[in-house]
Amino acid sequence: MTADVETELRDALxxxxxxxxxxADPWPRFRRREAGHRSVRRIxxxxxxxxxxxxxxxxxNLIPLPGWFPGIAVASSPSPLADGPARGGLAADHNWMDGLxxxxxxxxxxxxxxxxxxxxxxxxxYADDIPGxxxxxxxVPLRLGIIxxxxxxxxxxxxxxxxxxxxQAGNEPADTAVATWMQSDAENGGAAVVIGPAGSTVTISGFxxxxxxxxxxxHQLSSSVGTGIGVTxxxxxxxxxxxxxxxxxxxxxxxxxxxxxxxxxxxxxDSQEPTDEMLTAAIRDTxxxxxxxxxxxxxxxxxxxxxxxxxHDVTIRVRWCGKINDRPAALFTIQxxxxxxxxxxxxxxxxxxxxxxxxxxxxxxxEQRPIAWRMRAEGGDTRTDRVNVVAPPGAATIVVTxxxxxxxxxxxxxxxxxxxxxxxxxxxIVTAHAAEGxxxxxxxxPAFETNxxxxxxxxxxxxxxx
Amino acid sequence: xxxxxxxxxxxxVLQQWGPLTRTAYLLTGDRGVxxxxxxxxxEKTHRRWGRxxxxxxxxxxxxxxxxxxxxSWRRRRRTVEVPLLDADAVASPDDYHRAxxxxxxxxxxxxxxxxxxxxxxxxxxxxLSEADIARVLGCSTGTxxxxxxxxxxxxxxxxxxxxxxxxxxxxxxxx
Numbered sequence: 001m002t003a004d005v006e007t008e009l010r011d012a013l014x015x016x017x018x019x020x021x022x023x024a025d026p027w028p029r030f031r032r033r034e035a036g037h038r039s040v041r042r043i044x045x046x047x048x049x050x051x052x053x054x055x056x057x058x059x060x061n062l063i064p065l066p067g068w069f070p071g072i073a074v075a076s077s078p079s080p081l082a083d084g085p086a087r088g089g090l091a092a093d094h095n096w097m098d099g100l101x102x103x104x105x106x107x108x109x110x111x112x113x114x115x116x117x118x119x120x121x122x123x124x125x126y127a128d129d130i131p132g133x134x135x136x137x138x139x140v141p142l143r144l145g146i147i148x149x150x151x152x153x154x155x156x157x158x159x160x161x162x163x164x165x166x167x168q169a170g171n172e173p174a175d176t177a178v179a180t181w182m183q184s185d186a187e188n189g190g191a192a193v194v195i196g197p198a199g200s201t202v203t204i205s206g207f208x209x210x211x212x213x214x215x216x217x218x219h220q221l222s223s224s225v226g227t228g229i230g231v232t233x234x235x236x237x238x239x240x241x242x243x244x245x246x247x248x249x250x251x252x253x254x255x256x257x258x259x260x261x262x263x264x265x266x267x268x269x270d271s272q273e274p275t276d277e278m279l280t281a282a283i284r285d286t287x288x289x290x291x292x293x294x295x296x297x298x299x300x301x302x303x304x305x306x307x308x309x310x311x312h313d314v315t316i317r318v319r320w321c322g323k324i325n326d327r328p329a330a331l332f333t334i335q336x337x338x339x340x341x342x343x344x345x346x347x348x349x350x351x352x353x354x355x356x357x358x359x360x361x362x363x364x365x366x367e368q369r370p371i372a373w374r375m376r377a378e379g380g381d382t383r384t385d386r387v388n389v390v391a392p393p394g395a396a397t398i399v400v401t402x403x404x405x406x407x408x409x410x411x412x413x414x415x416x417x418x419x420x421x422x423x424x425x426x427x428x429i430v431t432a433h434a435a436e437g438x439x440x441x442x443x444x445x446p447a448f449e450t451n452x453x454x455x456x457x458x459x460x461x462x463x464x465x466x
Numbered sequence: 467x468x469x470x471x472x473x474x475x476x477x478x479v480l481q482q483w484g485p486l487t488r489t490a491y492l493l494t495g496d497r498g499v500x501x502x503x504x505x506x507x508x509e510k511t512h513r514r515w516g517r518x519x520x521x522x523x524x525x526x527x528x529x530x531x532x533x534x535x536x537x538s539w540r541r542r543r544r545t546v547e548v549p550l551l552d553a554d555a556v557a558s559p560d561d562y563h564r565a566x567x568x569x570x571x572x573x574x575x576x577x578x579x580x581x582x583x584x585x586x587x588x589x590x591x592x593x594l595s596e597a598d599i600a601r602v603l604g605c606s607t608g609t610x611x612x613x614x615x616x617x618x619x620x621x622x623x624x625x626x627x628x629x630x631x632x633x634x635x636x637x638x639x640x641x
Contacts, residue, residue: 005618005625006618009571009586009590009618010591012568012572012575013492013572013587013590015568016491016572017489017492017591020491021497022484026480027476027479030479030483030508034505034509034512107502167498168498169497169498170498348474348477352478353477354473376473381472
């Protein structure tokens with residue numbers, strides 16, 4: 001080994017890093033945790049103003065406070081998941097449960113140490129053996145100086161693990177309505193757990209593909225009625241980014257949660273950026289000045305990861321290139337073999353870009369559709385009334401019709417691109433006409449996405465079918 | 467964050483989360499800590515996003531925050547017992563020994579001082595240049611070179627039979 005420790009080290013680091021599961025879409029969880037930290041910072045700032053110098057020592061937990069000392073509770077402390085008795089197959093094993101209560105440890109973040117001041121107040125939400133491992137969700141009350149808060153901590157261990165073998169496997173805000181956990185790898189598969197409030201119904205499904213009719217296809221993996229717990233094993237998968245799972249949690253007619261199952265996946269991190277040959281084929285019929293190949297490759301690679309498609313199994317068509325807000329922009333489609341067509345509009349460059357449109361279309365006639373997308377303000381999230389339009393080949397005129405309004409013609413440039421205005425909250429449709437006036441095709445102008453997590457086509461704002 | 471581009475930051479998070487988590491894990495040896503570390507570094511980056519976009523490379527900035535935080539955080543988990551290397555073990559090319567060697571190498575890496583470990587992870591996992599590592603760590607390229615050299619020497623020393631350890635230590639790691 002010592003003959004070339006550098007090579008050995010490089011190989012070892014890469015092999016070790018490949019064992020780390022990462023979330024395919026970390027944004028929703030990042031935002032939730034960030035919002036929680038911001039709340040704590042705001043409260044702490046107000047509290048410190050009152051307690052002055054003494055509070056500084058308490059607040060960073062340099063001077064520990066006793067557990068009975070009254071604290072300022074952060075609003076997110078109550079947990080809808082911790083109501084009621086512990087759930088899962090290990091709930092009756094009191095010795096094991098008592099042992100697990102001793103496992104949570106103080107948590108550190110840049111603000112200081114979050115101390116567990118009352119271990120008797122730790123509650124086990126769920127503990128059970130699931131395929132391949134033992135898993136538990138634990139409600140942990142915490143204190144940072146004079147601020148009290150709580151969090152939900154996942155613990156996992158090998159099948160039949162003793163409490164001290166259980167290791168922390170992520171945490172979630174205590175006020176979350178649904179906690180999800182997933183761990184899977186490309187070679188061995190894994191498992192997923194979804195915990196909703198006691199008494200709720202939990203269904204877990206897995207992504208199968210994009211149907212030619214323009215809908216996201218999924219298959220049900222598990223469903224449980226009235227337990228508030230969903231568990232499924234996961235077979236090995238070659239899907240880009242690992243298993244794409246969705247959960248639906250309901251209570252009666254109320255939908256508590258409908259969205260992705262977050263968790264970790266480990267596998268090869270192959271680039272999905274298209275090769276130069278692929279791009280050459282993709283831009284064969286592009287209208288407008290074709291952009292820098294590196295930027296286009298980055299845009300397409302991002303879209304493929306976003307849609308969980310492999311660059312080797314899709315047809316890419318760049319319909320239009322140009323500039324939006326003075327930055328390179330493209331409208332392109334990707335179509336998996338025998339599947340639906342996903343349109344992406346993106347502008348930016350290789351260092352940063354914005355996805356303006358994700359829209360799943362039926363395969364039939366997709367190339368003949370006019371496509372329009374709404375724009376947010378550059379540099380912010382404000383919704384504007386600006387709508388960009390790209391005409392299909394053979395279209396002579398384009399009109400945009402706002403619901404209950406009259407058709408408004410859109411002036412097109414030589415690349416078939418134009419802009420118009422539509423009130424941000426009004427549904428609209430874009431229609432292409434041939435020179436002799438016949439209608440070629442119409443496409444709804446999709447509403448703004450409210451949550452860009454999840455697959456394109458999974459929400460009504462990102463598909464036109466159903 | 468008055469006029470900053472939230473969407474660009476979201477894309478940044480999507481692009482960087484995986485690589486940062488893997489680097490954080492190599493720095494800390496703990497998956498849970500790694501995720502907390504990445505969350506913390508990205509939150510700090512978010513707070514200064516506008517300024518970072520104008521004055522700094524976001525990828526360098528977030529790594530600087532993450533590495534500095536990793537170095538300063540106290541260990542809060544029990545360390546894994548590291549079995550002593552059998553000095554008489556014969557290096558074998560089979561898979562078992564390769565895996566064992568790799569395990570020993572990673573354990574040796576985790577025994578290094580945090581900044582020295584960070585230099586090696588950034589150099590041999592992230593493939594950063596010495597200049598970029600210096601920017602991340604806020605030090606000179608000369609310091610990076612010497613830290614890398616000493617780090618590699620310690621790894622060699624940890625993995626050599628005892629007689630060689632003494633020799634290597636005397637030659638390359640006088641501190």
